[in-house]
Amino acid sequence: MIKKLKEFFKSPHIQIALATGVSIVVMAYFSKRVLPEPIGYLPMAIPPFIALVYENVLNKHKKKKVATAWYWVIAIFAATVMIIVLHSF
Numbered sequence: 001m002i003k004k005l006k007e008f009f010k011s012p013h014i015q016i017a018l019a020t021g022v023s024i025v026v027m028a029y030f031s032k033r034v035l036p037e038p039i040g041y042l043p044m045a046i047p048p049f050i051a052l053v054y055e056n057v058l059n060k061h062k063k064k065k066v067a068t069a070w071y072w073v074i075a076i077f078a079a080t081v082m083i084i085v086l087h088s089f
Contacts, residue, residue, distance in 0.1 A: 012058065012069035016051050019073040023047040023080040030084050043083045047076045 008014060024047065031039040054072040061067050 015069045015073055016054055019076045020047050020051045023076050027080055035087050039087050046079050050076050
């Protein structure tokens with residue numbers, strides 16, 4: 001059971017999906033509760049767009065370094081932080 005769960009979380013598709021989901025939840029929270037005005041629809045779509053680009057890169061370059069999931073997870077979280085910071089001004 002634990003082995004299957006570990007294999008499940010090792011999948012790059014699952015890692016990207018979880019990062020994107022967390023990103024959307026964090027942006028929604030900040031948009032609703034913390035920021036003076038809500039974040040627009042277009043900036044909220046940037047992290048899922050990065051996930052979409054990753055899926056295309058993964059299909060074309062499976063064994064290359066550019067298809068490493070952690071690079072893209074960091075890119076999703078960095079985009080989330082940048083969106084929140086830029087909307088706080």
